Structure formats: C-alpha cells, structure tokens
Amino acid sequence: MQCRDRLRALAFPESSGRAQGSAGPCGVMAVLVLVRSPLPRLRALLQHCWGRLERGLRPSVFGDQSPPWGPALAMQGPALVPQGIKDAEAPGPLESVVWMAAPKHRRTIEVNRCRRRNPSKLIEIKRNIDVCPECGNLKQKHVLCGYCYAKVKEETQLIRMEIHKKEGGPLNAPTVETVVLYEGEKPTEKDEGKRIIERARKRPSWFVQN
Amino acid sequence: NWARTKNLWLASGSLFPLSCIHTSTSLQKIGKIGKWEKKNRIVYPPQLPGEPRRPAEIYHCRREIKYSNDKMWYLAKLIKGMSIDQALAQLEFSDKKGAKVIREVLLEAQEMAVRNHNVEFKSNLHIAESQTGRGRYVKRLRCHGKGMFGMMKINRCHYFVKLVEGPPPPPEPPKTGFDQAKEYVQQLRNRTLVHTL
Numbered sequence: 001m002q003c004r005d006r007l008r009a010l011a012f013p014e015s016s017g018r019a020q021g022s023a024g025p026c027g028v029m030a031v032l033v034l035v036r037s038p039l040p041r042l043r044a045l046l047q048h049c050w051g052r053l054e055r056g057l058r059p060s061v062f063g064d065q066s067p068p069w070g071p072a073l074a075m076q077g078p079a080l081v082p083q084g085i086k087d088a089e090a091p092g093p094l095e096s097v098v099w100m101a102a103p104k105h106r107r108t109i110e111v112n113r114c115r116r117r118n119p120s121k122l123i124e125i126k127r128n129i130d131v132c133p134e135c136g137n138l139k140q141k142h143v144l145c146g147y148c149y150a151k152v153k154e155e156t157q158l159i160r161m162e163i164h165k166k167e168g169g170p171l172n173a174p175t176v177e178t179v180v181l182y183e184g185e186k187p188t189e190k191d192e193g194k195r196i197i198e199r200a201r202k203r204p205s206w207f208v209q210n
Numbered sequence: 211n212w213a214r215t216k217n218l219w220l221a222s223g224s225l226f227p228l229s230c231i232h233t234s235t236s237l238q239k240i241g242k243i244g245k246w247e248k249k250n251r252i253v254y255p256p257q258l259p260g261e262p263r264r265p266a267e268i269y270h271c272r273r274e275i276k277y278s279n280d281k282m283w284y285l286a287k288l289i290k291g292m293s294i295d296q297a298l299a300q301l302e303f304s305d306k307k308g309a310k311v312i313r314e315v316l317l318e319a320q321e322m323a324v325r326n327h328n329v330e331f332k333s334n335l336h337i338a339e340s341q342t343g344r345g346r347y348v349k350r351l352r353c354h355g356k357g358m359f360g361m362m363k364i365n366r367c368h369y370f371v372k373l374v375e376g377p378p379p380p381p382e383p384p385k386t387g388f389d390q391a392k393e394y395v396q397q398l399r400n401r402t403l404v405h406t407l
Contacts, residue, residue, distance in 0.1 A: 116280070117287075121284075122284060122287060122288070123284050123287075123304065123306075125288065125300055126299075126300060126303055129299050129300075129303060138299050138302060138303075140303055
C-alpha cells in the first residue's frame with residue numbers, strides 16, 4: 001500500500017503537498033515530485049535521494065571530497081533522470097556555413113528563350129565596314145586593310161631574309177641605316193654611309209622611294 | 211567483289227574491259243543523305259509563257275561543325291534576310307569561330323548557284339532561310355582537381371542555308387500602337403454568339 005502510494009506520487013505529480021522537485025534544465029517532463037507518504041523515514045529517504053539527483057543534474061567539482069555516490073533508491077522512468085536531452089543541437093562544423101543560394105524551380109524553355117533571344121544578347125550588325133581604295137577588299141574603318149597588310153608583311157619577310165643572309169648570324173646588326181634597292185636602282189648621294197640590301201624584283205608600287 | 215576482280219586481273223594478263231565489271235558500290239562514303247541536301251534535287255515543270263519567273267533557290271548545308279548549336283544560332287539569326295554581300299561582310303569581321311565556317315558555306319553556295327543553278331549574277335542572291343541544328347554530341351570525362359571529375363559534352367552542330375535569287379525583301383515595319391489598337395477593335399468586333407440560331 002505504501003509502495004503503491006510512493007509510486008503513484010512519483011508517477012503522477014499532484015498539486016497537493018509540497019513541491020520538492022524543480023524542473024531541471026531539461027524541463028520537458030514534469031519532475032514535480034510530491035511527497036505524499038506520511039512516514040518520516042521514507043520522506044527523509046526520498047529527500048536524500050532527490051538531493052542526490054539535483055546534485056547530479058548540476059555537476060559540481062569534487063576536489064578533495066569523494067563523490068557522494070552511495071546506495072540509492074532505484075527509480076524507474078527516464079523522466080526522473082533525464083540525460084542527454086539537449087535543447088537544440090549545437091551547429092556542427094559543417095553547419096556553420098552561410099546558407100547558399102540555390103534555384104528553387106526549373107526555368108522553363110520559354111523563360112530561357114526570352115533571356116537568350118533578348119535583343120541585347122543578339123549580335124549587332126557592324127556599320128563601319130568600307131571598301132579599301134587600294135585593293136578593293138573590305139576593311140573596317142579604323143583598321144588597316146587585311147589584304148594590303150598581308151602583302152606588305154610578305155615583302156618585309158623577304159627583305160628580312162636578305163638581311164639575314166648578309167649578316168650571317170645573330171647580333172651582327174651594323175650601326176648604320178639600311179636602304180632597300182630593287183632592280184635597276186642605284187644608290188644616291190643620300191645613301192652614302194648606309195647599308196644596302198638588294199632585292200631581285202621590280203619595286204612594288206606601294207613602296208615609295210625617297 | 212573487289213577482291214574477286216583483283217584475282218581475275220592477276221590470273222590473266224589481258225582482259226576485255228567489259229568482263230571485269232566493277233561490282234562494288236560507289237566510291238563515296240555510304241551515309242544517309244539528309245533532307246536539306248535532297249531539296250536541291252527537285253525539278254519543277256517548265257513554266258508557261260505568261261507566268262512570272264520563278265526565282266532560283268539554292269539549298270546548302272554543312273554537317274557536324276565543331277561548334278555549339280546555341281552559339282551558332284546567333285550568327286544564323288544575324289544574317290537571316292540579308293543580301294549575300296552584306297552577310298559575307300558581317301561574317302568577315304565577326305570574331306566568332308562559327309563566322310568563318312558560315313562564310314565558307316555561303317561562298318560554296320554562291321559558287322554552286324552560279325555553276326549549277328543558272329544564276330546570272332552572284333550578287334543578286336539573298337538569304338531566305340538560315341538555320342542551325344544540333345549535331346551528334348559525345349560525352350567525355352573532364353578532370354578536375356583532387357581526383358574529382360565531371361562529364362562534359364562535345365557539342366557539334368549543323369548549319370543550313372537557303373539562297374534565293376533576287377534582292378532581299380524589305381524589312382517588316384515595326385508594329386505601331388495604332389495597328390495594335392486596330393487589331394484589338396477588330397477582335398472585339400469578331401465576337402459572336404456560338405451554338406445559337
């Protein structure tokens with residue numbers, strides 16, 4: 001009868017009587033335990049056990065003293081000795097990253113087309129194309145004619161080959177100016193001290209002689 | 211078949227040319243001829259004397275160009291409706307990789323037009339249709355750092371062009387608000403009662 005009373009008191013907390021327990025840090029379960037049994041010995045025992053429980057919930061440092069664990073009344077129920085229930089899990093190392101933006105819905109092909117075919121993304125037609133007066137090919141207004149440039153580049157390459165033949169090796173460039181003479185041309189008074197490079201062809205029309 | 215004819219040649223010194231018939235198929239690559247290529251083969255019946263002259267149409271394409279379909283589309287959209295000279299000029303000074311390919315295709319088509327399709331002036335052509343298609347994609351491994359890898363697609367595309375003889379058609383005038391309003395009023399006027407007497 002007495003044990004039933006004790007168990008009832010422990011299992012079903014009632015508002016009558018003194019409140020001896022307190023809701024601990026994990027106060028989901030009601031840990032209000034009211035002593036109903038009139039036996040003073042049992043009450044003292046229960047108080048002692050409850051004190052032990054409270055001390056266990058707030059762990060104190062035992063320096064010199066030995067921990068006051070001793071034989072205690074075995075109580076059933078995880079509600080009485082709540083262990084390991086935390087309020088909220090502390091964010092682990094992986095969860096400390098800021099939430100990243102991610103697309104929520106699939107972009108439909110209509111929306112994609114509107115974006116891809118927007119006039120700002122289309123190629124603009126160029127209005128700065130003219131005709132080169134020298135060769136008649138097309139050229140951009142602010143750029144040299146590609147055909148004429150290629151022509152000049154080719155001739156320059158041949159002149160450089162002649163220079164290479166005359167010099168014979170690297171780092172043999174003389175300290176005087178160079179003059180390029182084509183077939184049937186003679187060096188003038190102005191070309192006194194200059195190095196002369198001969199090219200075995202007729203002078204091209206675009207290479208003006210001084 | 212080719213091996214058998216070779217043995218015949220080796221066996222006898224001189225053979226009559228008709229006796230060893232070349233039984234193999236044509237030397238061209240056996241591939242499916244696409245619909246666009248077949249469009250050049252249609253032959254219309256001769257036109258009646260009073261009919262207006264049908265302008266020449268030349269279809270040309272290039273298959274499996276190593277370029278992306280989406281990127282090629284922008285170039286195809288650029289030259290749609292231009293005269294061939296203007297299109298060639300725009301493509302010459304475009305920095306895109308596909309511009310060079312399309313320029314070659316247009317020059318080939320121009321050459322074909324003059325040679326085979328009885329076009330008198332090579333400048334008297336305009337681009338009626340210019341489209342791109344998706345070629346065969348291939349999936350490949352793309353290695354990243356730390357031993358990670360991803361799958362990448364190698365994109366290829368086709369390019370189709372239809373040249374028509376004659377000057378390019380004038381561009382459509384942009385729709386004004388007045389036209390839109392007129393259309394709307396006309397739609398309202400067309401409303402009627404359905405399934406009634």
